[in-house]
Amino acid sequence: MKKETIEIYSTARDNGVVRMPSSHYLGSVIQGDSLFLLHGEAIDMIEELKHNPGSDSFYRAFRMAQNLEERLNHYIKTCQDNDIELSFDIVCSVEDYRELLYDE
Template identity: 30%
Template structure:
């Protein structure tokens, strides 16, 4: 384990936006329990697709996308609040 200093752009709760040296852009710290929930959501979509249940798959995917859109908005807001331009960096994320 290595101890380093990181820059915290948001509160230190779930989905904290942090920048590790020597990175230019920050990342999003996803807690393990939140990662497990995301994995479960994706597994639900895969299972619905395997069963041919397009309606359930679409609903689950729509909710997952909405959650990611909220996370991305939080990320963009944090960067903008700290004077980091996001438009060129996030083109590949949308």
């Protein structure tokens, strides 16, 4: 763990706004459990759209879930690396739906 000073513009729960030391742009902070829930909702959308995998909607839902899952995996690994216990685990992954993509 590294300690640095960051600029905090909002401390709203699940909607904090910060600027990291090396960034020009502000960032949005979301708690891990909320990230986990967003990922689950994206997976649910893929499940509903899986019968039409060639559709633009399926592809966009897949990409959204994939991006959320990458962030969630980074969050989980960071917690594990720092001996922080988690109350959740990814049960369903975008990888379960990858074979439905036509162009990959």
